Amino acid sequence: MKHSMKVNLQVWRQKNTQAQGNFENYSVETNPDMSFLEMFDVLNEQLIHDGKEPVAFDHDCREGICGMCSMVINGNPHGPKQAITTCQLHMRSFNDGDTIVVEPWRANAFPVIKDLSVNRSSFDRIIASGGFVSVNTGNAVDANNILIPKDIADEAFEAATCIGCGACVSACINASAMLFVGAKVTQLSLLPQGQSERQSRVVAMVNQMDAEGFGACTNTGACSAECPKGIPLSVISTLNREYTKAKLNGI
Amino acid sequence: MKLESKIPEGPISEKWTKFKSTVPLVNPANKRHLEIIVVGTGLAGASAAASLAEMGYKVSAFCFQDSPRRAHSIAAQGGINAAKNYQNDGDSVFRLFYDTIKGGDYRAREGNVHRLAEVSTSIIDQCVAQGVPFAREYGGTLSNRSFGGTQVQRTFYAAGQTGQQLLLGAYSALERQVGLGNVKMYNRHEMVEVVTIEGKARGIIARNLVTGKLERFFSHAVLLCTGGYGNVFYLSTNAMGSNVTAAWKAHKAGAYFGNPCFTQIHPTCIPVSGHYQSKLTLMSESLRNDGRIWVPKKQNDDRHPNDIPEDERDYYLERRYPAFGNLVPRDIASRAAKERCDGGYGVGPSKMAVYLDFKYNMMQKYGRTEASKHNIENPDDATLLRLGQEVVKEKYGNLFDMYKQITDEDPYEVPMRIYPAVHYTMGGLWVDYNLMTTVPGLYALGEANFSDHGANRLGASALMQGLADGYFVIPLTIGSYLSGEIHTKAIPTTHEAFEAAEKRANERIQNFLNINGTRSVESYHRELGLIMWNKCGMARNEKGLNEAIAEIRALREDFYKNVRVPGTDKEFNPELDKAGRVADFLELGELMCIDALNRNESCGGHFREEFQTEEGEALRDDENYKNVFAWEHTENNKWELHKEELVYENIKIQQRSYK
Amino acid sequence: MGVLSFLFSSSIGRKLVMAVTGVSLIAFLVVHCAINACVFFMDGGATFNAAAEFMAHNLFIRLAEVGLIGGLLIHIVQGLSLTLNNMKKRNNKYGSSPKRTNSTWYSRSMGLLGTILLLFLVMHLKDFWIVSRFDAQGGLTESKTLYHFMLEVFTNPVPVTLYVLGCISLAYHLLHGFQSAFQTFGLNHPILTPMIKTLGAAFSIIVPLVFASIPVVIHLGLIK
Incomplete structure (x- = not known):
């Protein structure tokens, strides 16, 4: 002992x-x-x-x-x-x-x-604003009709392992939620499912993120360094790209 | 009251199809006026709430956590079964049905299980459509692996985080409906009463855990998707907050409790390390594919495992079950470990552990393959070990890291120490084919009901059942009840039944706060857990169960005299939440022991020491116990037993043998 | 505005503006650094003066300069406003600071470094740019070129020290800003991203080093 x-x-x-x-x-x-x-x-x-x-x-x-x-x-x-x-x-x-x-x-x-308990419902509202594929139960085609190369599936999985704990926000000097939002946007933009709402999704999620009072990202990388699941910083660049593309398309 | 399972007539493979095409429906205009409450947002709850809202019902969903995404479905590691037969290895709906019934030691209902097997394929389709990143082959098709006790590869998975990915899929569908305004989500709310009016479920009383306020909610139907009650044992692989409260309140409101003593003890968990321990961590069943389980041949052998030579090791599973070896089903592996430790062969500081050793397969299985891949001829042991370790790292790296994190021992160097732990409860609220409890309008889904796993659940079937119930079963079966409710107007929550239910809840809370004793809630929970584990755990006997019942009654009495619940009921007070949950466990524990005592046979996870074969295997009594025990709560801590006979028309009942 | 209004309203849009203006300022630094480096020709400032003369009187350059100033102002205003805004996102500060470094201090201090650079810039513009563009302080003449003027300024150790400090701020500002800009553009490539990071680090060290070496070298009298 x-x-x-x-x-x-x-x-x-x-x-x-x-x-x-x-x-x-x-x-x-x-x-x-x-x-x-x-x-x-x-x-x-x-x-x-x-x-x-x-x-x-x-x-x-x-x-x-x-x-x-x-x-x-x-x-x-x-x-x-x-x-x-x-x-x-x-x-x-x-x-x-x-x-x-x-x-x-x-x-x-x-x-x-x-004390040490905080309210993280803002994360739920961000997901509710667009962090999903709009498919009602029963509308799905056979699973193997959607072929996804292993490396893409693995990359999407890596982004999808986010546990929504909020450590990224708490570590960020700006209290930014970009790693959380970036992880979900990256997962869904990589996959063929839900491509039709790819642009509206990212705009809606970023709008909600801003409305919730999270700060703007300054790419310090603290979020990724503190992330218990090691979500890479690249999800933020993906988010930036997806968002900018969508906005320039007038979404 | 006679138990009616309402299994549709006809051949097994046509029951569900026929049901689907004849079940009464509710037209879209009426759906908008029908309100449904979903309690719990795990796989069953989130998928049910989302699917029902998509159909047009007005849904309110409740969870006690800070977000629906926290439900404990998230912790499931291994995978989800589906009869897709993508591997062309002879899988079929019937085979999945058969395996599940057999795995459950012939104590599950044929009709329900066949339906489960039928809808299993649609679950995978639905999840993939939602963007769940299942593991894939290089060609882009879905990957499968095999899991405990089956001969086909039908398990879909996402690394060791399948539950997480499936739950996040269901959660995203739920949040989508929240965003659309079709679901009203109540986080940090705990259901504390079911409200019944004229015998029908008409809503709930929920406690806002942040403000402490009791709130009333009306609905035309209430769905309980609140998971299992393994935490009655205090130490389990369940989350700290997992509880029986919602199911228990339903039970007290008239819902029968089915097979409460059927508990799954998972063989490969990290052993208890000290009295302060709050939680046990599972090491995935998949590890048994590559690990060999052993104990020293000598009792009380204190040598370091690496110093114990090969011929002084007892690979007891391989010895007892040569045909299945280390891959026997969970209940059998668990009992065998207990048998060795009870006999004095256990290892580690507590002596309540066995070794799970990867060295042999690292060297002989993976090491040799790698060596031949790298054209190394006559590799020495060190080379084999090094090469093998690399493969094992890739396969199970995160589990090995987790083990090291908790125990501070490196499983690449020394064998893992493991011991069985409470993992899942097959028992739950009794439901009919429609998943409705004995209270009209009150439903139970997922682990909260008793229906599909009999006396032992197969690996990768819990996720399947939760999602089957939520996505594909309840959306249809609820129609047969709600189609009769279209004329029921929303009942104002000022109705006397709501008043009375809230009053009951409030009195309970005030009672907890007023006891003002000396002991913490946690200490009672620990003590209850120990009684349950020792006397209603992996092995049970009449004497022990009788003692347990007496001890639990005494403990309960003491609880209401000496517990101390700090704080008030008008604030965020986790101790008060816990008090309510432990109080319910203190009642459930007794019922579990009574159930175990009345079931004079051994089957699956329920092992009565009086009923075993000469070789120490479970001895079923199909003549007297081929039935479901459904307990009716008659008055305070008094129960009446009802039995539902199980009919096997499609499967021949056999003795399970893994020798 | 319409489609482009997000550049001044959304968090990512505003960052994009910082990145675009930042990169254009980086481009300017290349030119500026190249001209400054002309002093190392050791030709008594002939090349340097010629380049300065060109920059001062070429129409295209003067037009680009307007754009540059516009970009600079936007970079400053947007940067300050973003920093101030971000500071308002955590009203209750932490009581302890991290022991493990989860990020570099300079990446967390872009607002501060930028402010130092702004102050430096005011001084620097007053010292040289106003002199070269407008006929203030007696203006430049044939005998008193920008080069001579520079030699004069840097005989005093105070401006030399301030310039070196300014260049250090610039180095750290660039060390984060260079690669950060590309992150904001959404560049995420297995080969290009590491290349940009290396390039950015090299740029952030070399350019400020060249800038800082001039006042030092002049002050030490190594260039006449």
């Missing part, structure tokens, strides 16, 4: 969207095999035991795929390691006695609900 370790936490506490928040200090006995969220479970157990209010944080699958967990840890979305989500981070990535600062995603388009 690995020995226990102790960490000091500075956790953002905020009662609700309107309230002013502040950092609170806690110290937690943990061990290296614990996941970061399990360490928060321990903290909450402790807080409940002491008659205090536990820290609200979003989490669900705890295996890195649902996209629900969302903590900025020492300034990095999903913590210091690359290509993983917060729930996949383990305490062995920290040292005994470390002080760890934990904050919510911060962006006006992701208002804080409470």
Whole structure:
């Protein structure tokens, strides 16, 4: 059994969207095999035991795929390691006695609900504005009638692995959602399905993205570097190209 | 009340076709006035909500997560079955039907399963049309792989993220309808009551998890697509939020619960590492294609696995099941691992694990092939291992990385340690052929119902069932009920039934907050999970189940005396949400044990130690238990058993053998 | 406007304007750098003065200059407005900064670098451009050419330092801006994209280096 370790936490506490928040200090006995969220479970157990209010944080699958967990840890979305989500981070990535600062995603388009939980419905609305192929159930042709070369399918898949967690927005100095939108636009523009709405889709999605209050991209690349799924920056150039083409076509 | 499965008459292959052409329909003008509530937005819920909205119904959809895209369908790894026969290997609708019934150890309904196999092909078409990036061959056609227990390649997949891609497809269809105004989406809302008026489901009470407000919603029909209840075991591969609450409230409102004790324990999960553990992670079933499972021949052997010589290893699956070896179905592999660990042969710090070792296949299978590809003659072991590792990395790299991330051990160097974990629940709300529960107007889809997997689910069938129910079954079957509802005007939510339901929900919440005890909700959940796992888990017996029932009752009593739920009901309060869910698990757990106790046979995932063959295999009792147990909730924590006899007209029942 | 209104309203459109004007400014830098480099002919400024004379009086150049100034103004106004706008997208700032560098500091500081360049530009235009185009400060004569004027300015260490700092800002601004512009154009090619990145990096180092070397070399008296 690995020995226990102790960490000091500075956790953002905020009662609700309107309230002013502040950092609170806690110290937690943990061990290296614990996941970061399990360490928060321990903290909450402790807080409940002491008659205090536990820290609200979003989490669900705890295996890195649902996209629900969302903590900025020492300034990095999903913590210091690359290509993983917060729930996949383990305490062995920290040292005994470390002080760890934990904050919510911060962006006006992701208002804080409470403590570390934020509202990411803006992402849903972007998808609702055009992130789909307009095909009603029952309208499909036989699947093998649509041939897609393996490399195209693989590239589309790579873009489609986005989990919609919002780390890209939280990492971006401009709180831009271009990586998220670019991933969906790239996936759908690569595939033969839904080509008829290719141009209207990208314009609608970018309009919605702007309306939601995300910032403009300045190509810093922080989004891709922090993306737990490693969505490449090239999806943004694809988005730029698709959008510009559509606009120049008068869409 | 007599259980009517409403399976259409006629030969098995014509039932669904005939049903489709004779089911009453609702004309488009009337659809606009009919409201449908969909609870849960996983594969079943999202696909149902989207499809019904496309048809013109007024749909409201609810999920407790912050977005419909988070539903736990997203975590499914392996794939989705469909009887496409693209590989020309003799697959057919009948074969998929047959495999599913047999895999379920002859405890599923023929009519439903055949329909599932029939619509499976349309699912793939639909998903591809939506832009789901399935794996492809170089020629551009769809790729298939084989999956547990079948002899054909019928599994479609998108790397190890098939569930994610299918869910995002259904989610995009749903969001499209949201954008068009045909679906009203309620995120972070949890259903806490089904409202029934004159015996029919007429809406729900949902709690806005952000504001804490109880909200009332009317509808002509309610669809529960709320997934399984594996989290009753606390530790499972389910998401932290997965719960039984919606199904349980429906159960208490009159819906019978079918086969609650049928639980799937998946053999290849990363073992528990400490008492703080909150969740178990699955290592895909596909790993068993290339990994060999073993334990030391000596009990309590503490040597490092790499120091244990070949002849001191017990490849117990290969020893016991020479015909299928490491590829026996999930229930059998799980029980065999338990048998070894209980016997003192387990490995790792907890001794509750077995090795899944890739070294042999890395060297002998892939290493040799690669060596011959590279024209290396007489390669030494190190070369074979290096070459083999490269192949394995390409095939399973992300799984190996995931394993290393969690355990801090490198599975390329040392064998993986694995142990079975709760993964899926075959049981669920009892439904008829139309997917309607025993409450008129109340439906259950996907994992939330009991219908298609019998006592054991085959790999890659859960995704198939969720999408079949949502895209292709419910849009038609709901017509037979709603066609009779076209004259029902929207009932104002000031109706006394809504008042009463909201009052019930509110009283429960106030009760949780007022107990003000000393123990956290989580601690009760852990304790319940341990009881369930030890006494209603992979192996059950009469004594243990009786003990479990008593322990659960005592724990429940203690919960209502000593639980502490902090905060208020007028704010975002995850602890309060959890309290409601755990309270329901504390009731469900008892019913599961009662169900297991009453089923005096072993079948599929349900293994009663009293009923086994001399070799320790499950011993079915088809004379007495070729039926579905459907439990009616009569009063507080009292149930009455109803049985639905299963009729097998097209499949000859046999003893499953994998030797 | 119609079809082109997106260039001033949507986030991507506005970035496109930054990229187009940015690339035209890069093109200008090539010309400017080439002319400046004429001082290295060591011919007492003869070539340099001839080039400067050409630039000052050629009609086509003067017309292009109007376009250049227009582009520059748009680049400045749009850039400042975008930066200010982006700053408003996160009202609550983070309490900690990342330990791992997920992006370069200069890519995050384009607004700041641009502002420094703007200040530098004001000084630079006042120093040379106004002198060469208009007859301010006594104007240029046969005996007092732009070249001589330059030698005079750079005897003072203060402008030399400011020019070097300006060129460093320019280097970092270009280091991000050059490849960023092509990203905004939507270029995403397995061969071309890496080439552009390399080219951009080389350009961002060489051009400002040439610019910066002139005041230094003059100040050190290596060119007379």
